[in-house]
Structures are given as structure tokens and as C-alpha cells.
Amino acid sequence: MRDIPVEKLSEEEARAELAALAAEIAEHDRAYYERDRPIITDAEYDALKRRNAAIEARFPHLIRPDSPSFRVGAAPARGFAKHRHLKPMLSLDNVFDRAEFAAWIDRVRRFLGLAAGERIALVAEPKIDGASISLTYRRGRFVVGATRGDGTEGEDVTANLRTLRDLPLSLPPPCPELIEIRGEVYMAKEAFLALNERMEAEGEEPFANPRNAAAGSLRQKDPAVTASRPLALFAYAIGECSEPIADTHQGLLARLRAWGFAVNPLSRPLQDWPEAESFQDEIGLARSSLPYDIDGVVYKVDRLDWQERLGFVGRAPRWAVAWKFPAEKATTRLVAIEIQVGRTGALTPRAVMEPVNVGGVIVRHATLHNEDEIARKDIRVGDTVIVQRAGDVIPQILGVVPEKRPPDAKPFVFPDRCPVCGSHAVRPPGEAVRRCTGGLTCPAQVVERLKHFVSRAAFDIEGLGEKTIEAFHADGWLTSPVDLFKLPAREAEIAAREGFGTVSARNLVRAIEARRRIPLDRFIYALGIRRIGEANARLLARHYGTFDAWRRAMLAARDPTSEARAELEAIVGIGPAIAQELADFFDEPHNLAVLEALAHEVTIEPASAPEAGGALAGKTIVFTGTLATMTRAEAKARAEALGAKVTDTVSKKTDFVVVGEEAGSKAEKAKALGVRMLTEEEWRRLAGLA
Numbered sequence: 001m002r003d004i005p006v007e008k009l010s011e012e013e014a015r016a017e018l019a020a021l022a023a024e025i026a027e028h029d030r031a032y033y034e035r036d037r038p039i040i041t042d043a044e045y046d047a048l049k050r051r052n053a054a055i056e057a058r059f060p061h062l063i064r065p066d067s068p069s070f071r072v073g074a075a076p077a078r079g080f081a082k083h084r085h086l087k088p089m090l091s092l093d094n095v096f097d098r099a100e101f102a103a104w105i106d107r108v109r110r111f112l113g114l115a116a117g118e119r120i121a122l123v124a125e126p127k128i129d130g131a132s133i134s135l136t137y138r139r140g141r142f143v144v145g146a147t148r149g150d151g152t153e154g155e156d157v158t159a160n161l162r163t164l165r166d167l168p169l170s171l172p173p174p175c176p177e178l179i180e181i182r183g184e185v186y187m188a189k190e191a192f193l194a195l196n197e198r199m200e201a202e203g204e205e206p207f208a209n210p211r212n213a214a215a216g217s218l219r220q221k222d223p224a225v226t227a228s229r230p231l232a233l234f235a236y237a238i239g240e241c242s243e244p245i246a247d248t249h250q251g252l253l254a255r256l257r258a259w260g261f262a263v264n265p266l267s268r269p270l271q272d273w274p275e276a277e278s279f280q281d282e283i284g285l286a287r288s289s290l291p292y293d294i295d296g297v298v299y300k301v302d303r304l305d306w307q308e309r310l311g312f313v314g315r316a317p318r319w320a321v322a323w324k325f326p327a328e329k330a331t332t333r334l335v336a337i338e339i340q341v342g343r344t345g346a347l348t349p350r351a352v353m354e355p356v357n358v359g360g361v362i363v364r365h366a367t368l369h370n371e372d373e374i375a376r377k378d379i380r381v382g383d384t385v386i387v388q389r390a391g392d393v394i395p396q397i398l399g400v401v402p403e404k405r406p407p408d409a410k411p412f413v414f415p416d417r418c419p420v421c422g423s424h425a426v427r428p429p430g431e432a433v434r435r436c437t438g439g440l441t442c443p444a445q446v447v448e449r450l451k452h453f454v455s456r457a458a459f460d461i462e463g464l465g466e467k468t469i470e471a472f473h474a475d476g477w478l479t480s481p482v483d484l485f486k487l488p489a490r491e492a493e494i495a496a497r498e499g500f501g502t503v504s505a506r507n508l509v510r511a512i513e514a515r516r517r518i519p520l521d522r523f524i525y526a527l528g529i530r531r532i533g534e535a536n537a538r539l540l541a542r543h544y545g546t547f548d549a550w551r552r553a554m555l556a557a558r559d560p561t562s563e564a565r566a567e568l569e570a571i572v573g574i575g576p577a578i579a580q581e582l583a584d585f586f587d588e589p590h591n592l593a594v595l596e597a598l599a600h601e602v603t604i605e606p607a608s609a610p611e612a613g614g615a616l617a618g619k620t621i622v623f624t625g626t627l628a629t630m631t632r633a634e635a636k637a638r639a640e641a642l643g644a645k646v647t648d649t650v651s652k653k654t655d656f657v658v659v660g661e662e663a664g665s666k667a668e669k670a671k672a673l674g675v676r677m678l679t680e681e682e683w684r685r686l687a688g689l690a
């Protein structure tokens with residue numbers, strides 16, 4: 001079916017293909033997001049999504065409710081559309097102690113003209129520290145989701161919200177014609193820590209706290225990114241609603257629950273306001289053991305007719321108040337600044353302090369984030385520092401008490417060597433984090449690197465799971481990837497280990513021996529160089545052909561002014577930042593030693609030029625201007641599939657320049673250099689597309 005051009009599909013064929021594509025893409029989403037084991041390449045996945053979108057564009061009435069265009073991976077938007085809330089999203093007034101809370105109740109009583117003895121039933125709910133959102137449902141279907149924005153207008157993040165598992169896409173009847181449901185998108189503490197670890201592994205800047213992580217994940221341009229983030233949702237209020245749905249806030253929460261929303265299980269009705277104090281204490285005690293961050297308790301008048309009468313003052317309702325927990329701060333002395341090396345090589349400074357009680361928890365360590373932060377706050381060893389527990393997750397240093405600085409305190413100098421292995425620690429321009437470049441041997445990172453090295457897309461060695469790697473590493477059998485190839489000599493010892501036996505030891509040895517031949521792209525990928533994923537490894541392998549050529553070029557490219565560096569940067573898809581990562585890797589002698597040793601253990605096969613022999617095999621092509629029949633990315637993928645090399649700059653070495661609409665200086669340069677120019681039509685013929 002896929003061979004039929006979209007313009008030629010009959011309606012029946014289109015319907016069948018959309019169904020097949022929805023199922024197929026959903027399967028790939030599961031493989032990618034749930035199992036972390038994609039079955040196809042990103043380019044193949046994108047091609048499926050594009051085909052789906054093209055069919056949908058031609059037959060909009062056939063768009064399926066479960067269309068992959070709605071779930072994830074939609075074309076990245078440029079910013080977000082604005083969404084005007086039907087009812088404004090308000091904030092809450094804060095109180096900090098019993099007296100302020102009592103004063104709030106008093107105002108409520110006076111406003112409603114209640115007698116002194118009349119009870120005011122309340123509902124208490126933890127105040128979730130996340131990002132507030134408004135969800136609009138029409139006839140029970142989720143139609144728009146938006147951030148709070150300025151309270152009147154937020155950002156339309158519908159596509160991202162659709163990826164949340166906690167979000168009901170439709171409400172079971174009975175439900176009103178139109179309703180805005182309000183709630184908080186948050187990230188659980190554990191999920192937040194795991195996400196940060198993952199982001200660091202991918203070379204991205206971690207988030208400072210779960211609230212930032214939630215808000216940042218919600219405002220992604222690409223819904224696929226949001227989908228990969230562990231976001232959760234609690235619903236706690238409504239905005240516009242076309243008909244009354246309850247008499248009390250309790251009743252409203254019950255309706256939300258019945259529609260499938262998560263409502264915070266700690267929410268509790270209170271008979272009257274004096275119960276608030278003990279509830280506040282109870283939640284305050286439970287706070288640090290809750291799986292998510294809260295920063296107080298919200299108290300709401302239960303009767304909705306009273307809420308209606310109370311209305312709003314300024315930007316906040318009179319019928320609710322947030323009783324915040326006291327800020328948890330303390331001062332203590334900074335004893336040392338330690339540098340920790342993460343499993344991915346990030347050097348993170350950590351404050352070591354004289355133990356201090358911060359809001360009931362003894363704190364000895366605090367994060368200092370990164371070197372700029374230390375400099376900005378001018379934090380010095382010996383200083384008296386102000387510590388705060390931000391949410392509950394990681395204590396932070398707010399600043400120093402300058403009057404208490406010892407006269408001999410010196411500004412902190414961040415190391416430029418890894419404190420664990422002594423390799424260079426480099427900080428790429430524009431990044432906040434300094435990293436150890438000796439990943440292949442650095443003890444802090446080697447287990448992580450070995451796991452990557454033997455993974456499916458790299459050396460693909462079966463029978464060597466995480467536990468085994470850790471155990472072998474602990475015993476000193478695996479200190480770098482080179483040691484893998486020494487394992488066969490230990491077959492008998494392996495067989496004698498717990499969890500092994502003769503058969504599994506033999507299988508492991510065989511699996512290792514079978515990988516003594518490896519294609520260049522897999523080899524490059526296996527090295528775990530930052531930002532060199534499978535796709536970039538393939539680009540490099542194709543461009544340089546052999547291991548020796550690649551290594552020579554990379555060594556030369558360490559010099560930023562060299563031609564080798566210019567050539568590396570000119571590979572489409574590589575660019576200066578990635579080139580610098582490669583240069584940093586090759587600049588570290590530890591890495592060169594490992595490369596050398598590995599090259600003795602394994603045979604690295606040259607990159608194959610696929611479909612060799614075609615008119616494009618081995619040719620260098622530059623695309624310029626806009627092509628009418630395909631995107632630049634598609635053209636590039638096609639050219640590479642035919643064994644051509646695609647670059648960005650025209651030189652004497654360029655074989656063809658494909659000239660599209662509104663081509664500029666590259667076409668002129670090609671003319672000047674006498675490089676052969678192709679029209680789109682000619683290119684299509686050469687590429688076997690016409």
C-alpha cells in the first residue's frame with residue numbers, strides 16, 4: 001500500500017492505511033517510550049508519521065480519533081497558540097500561621113453575615129507544587145488544554161496534555177455540555193530524580209526542582225518529548241461550567257473522580273475551621289514522605305452557593321486560602337566543597353556543612369548546582385551559609401552571611417581535571433556543566449559506559465546485563481571496554497561464579513568472540529562519546545569510511561583551526577558543537593589508549609556504501625534552495641541511502657549541486673567552480689525517484 005502515492009489513494013485505501021498506520025505507529029511508540037527499545041530508526045518513524053499526515057491532509061474526514069498526529073511527535077510548533085480562559089485562573093491568598101488563618105475565617109463569616117456559632121464546613125487539600133492547567137471539555141470530549149499564563153490567557157498545550165496518562169480524553173456521561181477543569185500537572189519526586197539522571201546522561205541540563213521539570217515538560221514544542229516525561233495530574237477545581245454539577249466542593253471532587261480524574265487522596269472535609277490546625281500539622285509531618293512536593297494546604301469553603309456569594313477580591317477568591325508551610329531555613333558553616341562525578345561524567349559541586357536542623361531534618365550536604373552558581377553567590381569554604389530545603393528534594397544554599405566570613409577565605413577554584421580519574425574536565429561553550437572526558441576508563445563512569453558499550457545498537461553482547469557488569473567491575477575484571485575481550489580467557493572462572501554455569505559461561509564467551517568483527521558505525525557509537533548517537537555515528541562512518549581514516553581525521557580535528565575540523569563541522573548533521581565533543585574525546589590520552597587497545601582486539605569493518613555502484617555512490621552532493629517535491633531532510637536521506645555524501649558547502653570536491661527554488665550563493669559558487677548543477681527533475685531521475 002505504501003507504494004501508492006498519496007494523491008492516487010482511493011478513499012477506501014486511505015481509510016485502511018490510516019488504520020494500519022495508527023496501529024503500527026502506536027506499536028513503535030510503545031517500543032520507544034515504554035520499552036526504550038525502538039524497532040526502527042528515527043528516520044523510518046518520521047516517514048511513517050509523514051505519510052500518515054499526508055493522507056490525513058488529503059482526507060480530513062477520515063482522521064481517526066486515535067490518530068498518531070494527536071498523540072506524539074507532531075511537527076514542532078513555533079511557540080504556542082494563545083488560549084483565552086473562559087473563566088480566569090486565579091491565584092490564592094496565603095496565610096502563614098493560625099492567627100492569619102483565623103482572620104481569614106472571620107472575613108468569610110462577616111461577608112456571609114453568619115452568626116458566631118454557625119459552622120463553616122471546609123475542604124482541605126494539599127497544595128501541589130506543580131504547574132496549573134485548565135482543561136476544556138465540550139460534550140464530554142477533551143478539546144483544549146492550556147497553561148495558566150497571566151490568568152486570563154495561557155498557552156495552548158493541548159497536544160502535550162494529550163500525552164498524559166492521567167488525563168481522561170473523554171468524560172463518561174452524565175457530564176455538562178461545556179466545562180473547564182482545573183488542576184495541577186506535577187512530577188513525583190522519584191520520577192524527577194530519575195529524569196534528571198536521564199537528562200544528564202543525554203548531556204542535557206537537569207531541572208532544578210520537580211515544579212520546573214513539570215512546567216518545562218509541559219511546554220515542549222514536541223509532544224513526543226512531553227510523552228517521555230513522567231507527568232501526573234491532580235484535578236481540584238472547575239472554571240466555566242454550563243450547568244451546576246454539585247452543591248459542595250466535596251461533591252465536585254466526587255464528580256471529578258467519577259470522570260476519571262485523579263483527586264488528591266489526602267483531601268479531607270473538615271466540619272469547622274478549628275480542625276484546620278491539626279490537619280495542617282498532620283500534613284506538615286507527612287510532607288517529606290509524600291511522593292510529590294507540596295508547599296502548603298489549601299482550605300476551601302465547602303458550600304458552592306457560599307463560594308458564589310463570596311466571589312473574588314483582586315486576583316484571588318475569598319472562599320479559599322493557602323496556608324503555607326513555614327520556610328525551612330537555617331545557617332551553618334561550610335566545611336568543604338566536594339566535586340562529585342556522576343555516572344555520565346558531570347562534575348557537580350556539593351557543599352559539605354556542619355550538620356544543621358532544617359525544618360526537622362538534619363542536613364549535612366547541599367547542592368551547589370554548578371561552578372557559575374558558586375561564583376555568582378561567592379561561596380567560600382569557611383563561610384557561614386544560609387541553607388534552605390527547596391520543596392523537600394534537595395537542600396540548597398541561598399547565600400552567605402558576609403559579616404561572618406573568615407579573613408583568609410579564598411574564592412573557590414573549580415577543578416579542570418576529574419577528581420576521580422585525572423582526565424581533562426571540559427566545559428563546552430554555552431553549557432553550565434563541566435564533564436570528565438575520560439569516560440571509557442573513569443571509575444565513576446565505567447559501569448555506565450560498559451552497559452552502553454555492550455548494548456543492542458553497539459557491540460550487542462548478549463548475556464552481559466547490568467548486574468553482571470557491576471559484579472565483574474567490582475572484582476576488577478572489567479575496568480575498561482578492552483577488558484571485555486579478556487573475559488574469554490576467564491571462561492572457567494566465570495562458569496564457577498554464582499548465577500553462571502558451564503553453559504552460560506560458554507555462551508557469554510561465544511557472544512564476545514562473535515563481536516570481534518564490528519562495523520565502523522557501531523564501533524563509533526559504542527564509544528559513548530557525548531552527542532554521538534546512532535545517527536551521528538553513521539554519518540561519521542560514512543564520511544570517513546575506515547577506522548584509521550576516522551581516527552586520523554579526529555586527531556587532526558583537535559586543532560580548531562585545522563582543515564580537518566572544518567571538514568568535520570561541514571558534515572550535515574554534525575556542526576561545531578558535536579565536532580567539539582569529538583575533539584575533546586580525542587584530546588584525552590586515556591581515551592586514545594583505550595582506542596588503541598580496542599583496535600588490537602577487534603576488526604573494525606569499513607563503512608559500506610549502500611546500493612554501491614549507482615550513479616550517486618561515493619559522490620558528494622550539496623542541496624540548495626527549496627525542492628518542490630520533497631523536504632531537504634528527505635532528499636538528504638535518499639542521497640545517503642544511495643551512498644552519497646551530503647555536505648553544506650560547495651567546493652571543488654563537490655560532485656553535484658542540486659538547485660531548487662530561490663537558490664542563492666551556493667548555486668553561484670557552483671557555477672564559478674564549474675561543479676555540475678542538477679535541476680530537481682534531474683536529481684529525481686538520478687535518485688531513481690522519477
Ligand code: IVH
Pocket residue numbers: 090091092125126127128129130131132133148183184236237298317320322
Ligand atoms: S485552587 C480559585 N487547589 O496554587 C482557586 N490550587 O497559589 C484556584 N494549587 O494557581 C486554585 N494545589 O496552581 C487550588 N488543591 C489546590 C491546589 C492549587 C495547588 C496551585 C494552583 C494555583 C496556585 C495558587
